[in-house]
Amino acid sequence: MGKLKELREKRATVFGEIDELRKTTDGREMTADEQQRWDALLADYDNADRKVGQEERFEEMERRQAEQAFERQQSAEGKDDGTEYRGAFVEYLAKGEQGVSAENRKLFESRAGLSGLAGGVLVPSSLANSIEKALKSYGGMLEAGNVFSTATGGDLIMPTVNDTSSRASVVAEYQKSTQKAPSFGSETLKAYTYRTPIVPVSLELLQDSSFDLESLLAELLSESFGRGMNEDLTIGNGTGKPKGIINWATASDASPAAAAIKLDDIIDLIKSVDSNYAKNGRFMFNRETLYSLVKIKDTTGRYIWQEGAKDGTPPTLFAKPYTLNDDMPNIGAGNASVLFGDFSKFKIRMVKDFRIIRLNELLAEYLSIGIFGFARLDGLLLNAGTHPIKKMVHAGS
16 A cells, blocks of 8 residues: 555544544534544644645655656657657567567557557557547548547436426415426437458558558548448438437428528528527538538628638638538438537547557468457437427428
8 A cells, every 4th residue: 555545544534533523513512522532633634634745745756756857868868759659569560469579568558548458459649649630620520529438338328308498487475386397308329339441551561660650540540430430420320320410400490492492491490490509500511512502692692601701711601600521411302401500419429549450360471461440439419309400401302
């Protein structure tokens, strides 16, 4: 047991005795013996607290001394930790877990953000971050939605409550108040596993120590992740995969024609979303729909996109931003081509981080290894009953 932990436990024990005595004598005067014990316990607590503070201060000083010594050593040796780590990672990929030198193994174990070498799995934190950034710029759902991580993949219950119909009212003196229970509900987030295709990497390529391996893997794997995840988070049917936002969203009052959108349709879509959601609202549509919307003019003949382009700010629709998502349906009969609302209510649950798996034997005859990635996620629209995101559905043909 560490010294600081032991001191903290002693302090907690004294506090427990103080609290017990306080509860025992609550509402009455302490006896002489109780008062004497009370004073002694307070003195013991002050003494224990002082020792804890001293030990905490010492450990902080010790930590700073260690950091400064490490920095001096790195400066003296002239080594770049990032370069060392990259070389160690290449050695792992080229030689496998058992082929990593003792020196590089220590480097792996001491580096933060690394999942370890067990089971052939190695996750450099820099690589996971670069993949995440590429995903956000690829599809649209991870950019617009509210992404959060969990440590495990069990079902996650997201509670909801709707009390919007409850109103205060005038009640005469000595009259009973009315009773009305809020409407509680819940939605469940699961954890669906996505795997990329296997990427073969030649051992000759890995032997080139100057090769930027992280950038290569980020480029190869992120597009595959992005395509699969974004499509399902947009239009997934919820059967063995996430239910997409198109299927979560509620149809608006807008009723555009089967093959076109008018300015009035955009206005009706915005109007159909409650003001509390609309103030943080944004649009979502694909590129084809964007080009159609750019052509819309107001009653004075001005393009509705003109204001944003004129002052150099990003284009907007009625001062609301938009997200491009090419998995959104095109304008067409029965399609939901435009979404509007508060996308922070669309929750995207990721389990831990991305993982990269190394396959040693699959491509050995080609002097190559196989690498693939996987991630677990699900998404839902947290709707307590007042529909934070609405969709514009075109008339049938």
